[in-house]
Amino acid sequence: DIQMTQSPSSLSASVGDRVTITCRASQSISNFLHWYQQKLGEAPKLLIYSASSLQSGVPSRFRGSGSGTDFTLTISNLQPEDFAIYYCQQSFSPPLAFGGGTKVEVK
């Protein structure tokens, strides 16, 4: 089974900062990698699919990159509504798997 490892598990940032979250797969998953944002008490929200495609309606300050085993979610000009937990998810082969999550907190 493919394991997904996110780093860091948490980070502190300020409004206006640029934030980078990394997701690593235990084997190559091509571009079958997706990113979600989850706020407390809410269902996850799809941000990026297929590694770098921005979901409709998601602000352009969110950018995904990478292929193979190493992927990055970058949030530019962090906004107050961006403080949340972010998860990556692989869909290269079942069982599908999520990373452990990265909590973006207020510095």
Add this chain to the structure above:
Amino acid sequence: EVQLVQSGAEVKKPGESLTISCKGSGYSFTSYWITWVRQMPGKGLEWMGRIDPTDSYTKYGPSFQGHVTISADKSNSTAYLQWSSLKASDSAIYYCARHEGSSSYYEYFHHWGQGTLITVSS
């Protein structure tokens, strides 16, 4: 508008059975797979399994195979998640989510249910 509406919160005792539901609307129910995701208190997302509502073909995550049953009733546009004997460790929020298509190429999730909180306690 695509919607997934899940059944309400449940409080159950260990050993009891339970079925929760996820009703899809605003789209062709048989054209998209449905996935179930578990989120234990304060923890991350875990993929439980998925179902193709067309033929009810299911695939389970290894941690959930044999512990839950995923089913669907296409006549009612509803997917189900069932336990025959609950444990305290089944206490969690359970989300259903719609795949973006009906093939393995589309196994990511834009549309989610609101979540169902299950509490198992004696």
